[in-house]
Amino acid sequence: MRITKEYDERKNEILNAAEKLFDGKGYEKCTINDILKEVGIAKGTFYYYFKSKEEVVDAIVSRYKEVVVSRAEKILKNDNINPEEKLMHVFMAMRIKEEVNSDILDDMHKTENALLHQKALNQIVTAMAPILVKVIEEGIEKKVWSCRYPLQYMQIFLAASLTLTDEGIFELDADSQMKVLAALISTLEKMLDVPEDSFMKLFMQNLG
Numbered sequence: 001m002r003i004t005k006e007y008d009e010r011k012n013e014i015l016n017a018a019e020k021l022f023d024g025k026g027y028e029k030c031t032i033n034d035i036l037k038e039v040g041i042a043k044g045t046f047y048y049y050f051k052s053k054e055e056v057v058d059a060i061v062s063r064y065k066e067v068v069v070s071r072a073e074k075i076l077k078n079d080n081i082n083p084e085e086k087l088m089h090v091f092m093a094m095r096i097k098e099e100v101n102s103d104i105l106d107d108m109h110k111t112e113n114a115l116l117h118q119k120a121l122n123q124i125v126t127a128m129a130p131i132l133v134k135v136i137e138e139g140i141e142k143k144v145w146s147c148r149y150p151l152q153y154m155q156i157f158l159a160a161s162l163t164l165t166d167e168g169i170f171e172l173d174a175d176s177q178m179k180v181l182a183a184l185i186s187t188l189e190k191m192l193d194v195p196e197d198s199f200m201k202l203f204m205q206n207l208g
Contacts, residue, residue, distance in 0.1 A: 083139035
């Protein structure tokens with residue numbers, strides 16, 4: 001048990017140092033030697049935990065993903081809310097700025113950190129789509145909505161919404177942001193074959 005704890009502590013120490021360096025220097029400019037100096041470890045120690053700098057990025061992104069997945073799974077198990085509310089709450093669970101280093105999240109948007117951003121998008125879509133499918137299937141079972149391609153529609157919706165609402169990719173004014181949000185909600189309504197504006201009020205309540 002003690003060995004496992006020490007392993008996890010040292011691994012997190014390396015990840016924390018890497019996050020700090022990626023924030024300050026950018027992913028591309030940061031080297032493994034920079035991480036070694038920041039943590040105060042030998043190269044052999046680093047390679048005991050990680051095979052490459054890219055593997056460090058994967059681990060950092062996984063920490064973000066775990067925050068989102070943990071929150072979403074709690075919502076999924078909540079039997080006190082209906083499928084519509086559950087769906088909205090799961091989408092809102094992806095807002096992780098309060099739980100993780102906001103500087104790192106902002107840094108993902110820099111051109112030199114495109115890989116970090118791409119990996120984050122990939123991991124979130126891959127992890128969250130199956131969770132959303134369970135909500136969709138619950139709604140289908142309760143005859144709240146219908147959906148012909150639950151997994152594929154959720155993958156499309158996640159990829160579109162995470163990209164189009166990302167201020168680091170698209171610089172939109174407030175009016176344009178609201179129009180994109182309205183279009184995304186309309187798209188979701190069509191995917192689930194529910195009446196127009198069924199989700200808008202619920203979305204706005206959750207955004208507050």
